[in-house]
Amino acid sequence: MTDDLLSLSTDEFIAGIDAVASKFDSAAYPQQYLPAEDWALLVRAGVLLPTLPSRYGGRDSHVEMCRVAETAAEWNLALGVYVIVNTALALLPVVKWAGEEAKEEMLPRFGSGEPLMAGLAATEPGAGSALSAMTTTFEEVDGGYRIRGRKHWQALSSSAHWWLVVAKHARRREYGYFIVKREEGFRTVQLYEAVGLKLLDYGVNDVDVVVPRHRRIDAEQKGMTSVDLFLASRSLLAAAGAGFLRRISREAHAYADGRQIGRKQQSKIGFVRYRLADIDASAVICQALNHYLRTELDIKGDMTAAFPAVQALKTVATERIVRAAQSYQQLTGGEGYRCGSPSNIAGQAFLDSRVFTIFDGNNDMLSQQLTAYCLTRRNGRPLSEFLADWPLTAPGVATLKTDLTFLDRPLDQTHQVLAGRAIGYLFAVTQVLKWAEETGAGPGRLWPAVEFLRHDIAGVAAEFRLMASGILDTEGEPVGAGRR
Numbered sequence: 001m002t003d004d005l006l007s008l009s010t011d012e013f014i015a016g017i018d019a020v021a022s023k024f025d026s027a028a029y030p031q032q033y034l035p036a037e038d039w040a041l042l043v044r045a046g047v048l049l050p051t052l053p054s055r056y057g058g059r060d061s062h063v064e065m066c067r068v069a070e071t072a073a074e075w076n077l078a079l080g081v082y083v084i085v086n087t088a089l090a091l092l093p094v095v096k097w098a099g100e101e102a103k104e105e106m107l108p109r110f111g112s113g114e115p116l117m118a119g120l121a122a123t124e125p126g127a128g129s130a131l132s133a134m135t136t137t138f139e140e141v142d143g144g145y146r147i148r149g150r151k152h153w154q155a156l157s158s159s160a161h162w163w164l165v166v167a168k169h170a171r172r173r174e175y176g177y178f179i180v181k182r183e184e185g186f187r188t189v190q191l192y193e194a195v196g197l198k199l200l201d202y203g204v205n206d207v208d209v210v211v212p213r214h215r216r217i218d219a220e221q222k223g224m225t226s227v228d229l230f231l232a233s234r235s236l237l238a239a240a241g242a243g244f245l246r247r248i249s250r251e252a253h254a255y256a257d258g259r260q261i262g263r264k265q266q267s268k269i270g271f272v273r274y275r276l277a278d279i280d281a282s283a284v285i286c287q288a289l290n291h292y293l294r295t296e297l298d299i300k301g302d303m304t305a306a307f308p309a310v311q312a313l314k315t316v317a318t319e320r321i322v323r324a325a326q327s328y329q330q331l332t333g334g335e336g337y338r339c340g341s342p343s344n345i346a347g348q349a350f351l352d353s354r355v356f357t358i359f360d361g362n363n364d365m366l367s368q369q370l371t372a373y374c375l376t377r378r379n380g381r382p383l384s385e386f387l388a389d390w391p392l393t394a395p396g397v398a399t400l401k402t403d404l405t406f407l408d409r410p411l412d413q414t415h416q417v418l419a420g421r422a423i424g425y426l427f428a429v430t431q432v433l434k435w436a437e438e439t440g441a442g443p444g445r446l447w448p449a450v451e452f453l454r455h456d457i458a459g460v461a462a463e464f465r466l467m468a469s470g471i472l473d474t475e476g477e478p479v480g481a482g483r484r
């Protein structure tokens with residue numbers, strides 16, 4: 001069945017995905033778990049194929065993985081997440097790091113067009129941002145490994161057939177990554193009702209399985225860590241953001257052009273134009289980050305060196321996704337607060353997008369990690385000097401010519417999070433400039449995006465000043481009380 005899909009050019013292949021994804025348009029598609037037969041439509045259109053190597057019937061393509069996520073998210077953001085979970089989060093680690101025997105057992109089935117699903121189980125009720133607190137354990141037993149514990153919030157909790165489960169050794173400080181079939185002992189004991197992304201099922205999952213030895217991914221030998229595990233799906237959020245924000249920008253303009261407020265067209269109101277410009281800037285920034293993802297990264301290859309770029313890309317893209325969805329909802333007024341409004345998808349866009357700054361590594365933590373990365377590489381130089389030299393930010397620093405010396409002070413945890421945001425914005429300016437140069441995008445798209453990002457950096461500088469006012473040093477006293 002999928003043989004026909006293998007001979008298509010990339011554009012033809014993506015056109016086929018687009019045609020099927022259009023049936024999932026968030027303006028009309030029900031807000032409920034995606035039925036298995038609808039997933040089958042997408043699998044038959046080939047959504048899994050770019051992830052799979054050709055010897056398992058796949059198309060093996062980084063660019064197509066990005067384009068599939070972008071296309072799906074433009075029609076329905078939750079569908080984009082659905083695809084990313086199955087491909088980059090769950091299947092790709094198996095493709096990249098599992099042994100031959102495990103691959104042979106699992107991948108041909110995914111390549112055959114069977115509508116199978118896969119998920120990743122890392123998060124636990126007591127271990128989310130800090131996975132080191134994980135209590136799911138593994139131990140060696142006759143013929144394999146026994147894994148026991150409780151996971152939660154897994155996308156596709158009750159529906160995925162195959163799982164990649166992360167566990168800690170029962171006695172040693174060592175992580176293990178195991179391929180598990182649901183029927184071996186992956187039980188969903190509670191379903192959560194999420195506020196958005198309702199196409200996916202989430203819940204609490206108890207794991208008690210014995211798996212054969214070959215189903216353990218030999219992480220150390222393959223040079224994989226629990227950070228690597230998330231880099232591909234994290235980067236694909238820029239692709240999803242590019243598709244989603246293209247649509248939000250288009251729909252926000254159409255709504256504002258069609259709405260009369262008093263005797264004025266809404267889109268002629270000054271502040272409405274400013275909001276629309278902000279949404280457009282978000283769309284451009286995500287497009288540029290997606291361009292970087294497609295042209296500079298290779299999620300199918302070794303991503304280790306891309307760690308700082310991925311942290312920056314994820315935090316800036318997802319912040320823009322949330323911000324633009326909120327602005328769009330503001331513009332649509334009461335109509336944007338209705339479920340199933342015939343005039344807009346703003347309510348859904350807002351609910352579906354909200355979690356993007358939380359999952360796949362919460363943005364605050366990723367920002368802190370980005371600063372920590374830079375601090376350990378600056379060789380004693382002030383951070384602003386390092387950023388002026390660092391290839392990921394230097395062009396942005398040179399173009400903005402903005403004062404970054406506010407970063408040159410001892411950075412405690414709070415300041416590291418804030419500084420990480422500024423570094424992310426500088427990375428984004430750099431990528432917007434590069435995108436414009438390489439695609440010929442005009443100044444009308446380039447410069448507003450750069451200016452919005454300049455303003456974001458100024459906002460971080462203002463937050464540094466706010467911290468200097470002592471707001472965190474009040475030890476429980478109301479702010480302002482007795483401080484004059």
Ligand SMILES: Cc1cc2nc3c(=O)[nH]c(=O)nc-3n(C[C@H](O)[C@H](O)[C@H](O)COP(=O)(O)OP(=O)(O)OC[C@H]3O[C@@H](n4cnc5c(N)ncnc54)[C@H](O)[C@@H]3O)c2cc1C
Pocket residue numbers: 085119120121122123125127128129130152153154155194197355358359360361362363364365368417
């Ligand atoms: C819709 C959805 C889908 C998900 N899909 C999956 C999945 O498929 N598989 C899976 O295993 N997990 C999944 N998760 C879990 C998700 O990855 C975690 O929710 C996320 O890692 C955050 O962990 P937590 O919820 O325990 O929050 P916590 O760790 O309790 O963090 C809460 C907040 O504390 C703050 N915080 C934490 N650390 C820092 C820091 N260093 N600096 C500053 N602030 C900080 C942040 O504001 C953060 O948002 C999903 C979650 C959701 C909501």
